[in-house]
Amino acid sequence: MAQKAKDIYDALHKVEGDHARIQLDISKAIMPLGLGVELPGEYVSEVVRPNIKLPHTTKHLFSTSGSFQMAAEFHIVLGDRPLVRDNLDLCRIRVRNIKWSSGGVPRIDLKFSISADGEIVIGADNLDHKNADIIVHQATTHVSAAEIERLQAESKEHADEDAGMRELIDRMLEDLALIGVTDDRYAFAKRKMGFTAKRAYKDAKKRLNTALHVKLTELTPEKIEELMEAEAAFKEQRQIILPLYKQVKGWYER
Secondary structure, three states, X not given: OOOOHHHHHHOOEEOOOXXXXXXXXXXXXXXXXXXEXXXXXXXXXXXXXXXXXXXXXXXXXXXXXXXXXXXXXXXXXXXXXXXXXXXEEEEEEEEEOOOOOXXXXXXXXXXXEEOOOOEEEEEEEEOOXXXXXXXXXXXXXXXXXXXXXXXXXXXXXXXXXXXXXXXXXXXXXXXXXXXXXXXXXHHHHHHHOOHHHHHHHHHHHHHHHHHHOOOHHHOOHHHHHHHHHHHHHHHHHHHHHHHHHHHHHHHHHO
């Protein structure tokens, strides 16, 4: 998170019930900005697009990033920019008593309902346990027309910069997916690899993982260059693994 937990909650107020309610000051039944959820790395995953007609209702399935978590927290922001810090805090929804399991297994629906007059209602459903304990903290209950215009102007002003950041985020997500797929191939290929070859793959994987797990807000040109070099080194190891994977897999298919 961008701030320490104590600082975060100093700026929020706990609400009664299990839903957040925020009123947007709009004159037309059009969503003026997007809604997003913070993901690890402090970037935004869009859940409601800007400029959609209202009323609008949607839900999105989320899970945990770590294993055996006691709870999951969702930070929802208003705005069209890729980094959390550049958007407006709306609320945080904490779901306790989630499924005790590996990361990616618990199932939690985030629900978004926006009325024609701009009232946003945000809630959560724990799909694994009926006795969910949901705690909601809000940063605001009302977003003025002036605040909406400010966010829109900043989005327009930083459009080129944000486009570059989105490309970088997409590339980093592709690299994370590539590591997962290559690990599956490596599980077969290592049967034909010696110690040195195995070490080379593991070192390349570790280097890329380290380069990827950097906060986007802390990225420097040097760290981006290291990411590109680590990506290239990992892809080189991947090219070594793929033919070995095919050979070993062929043994099991005969």
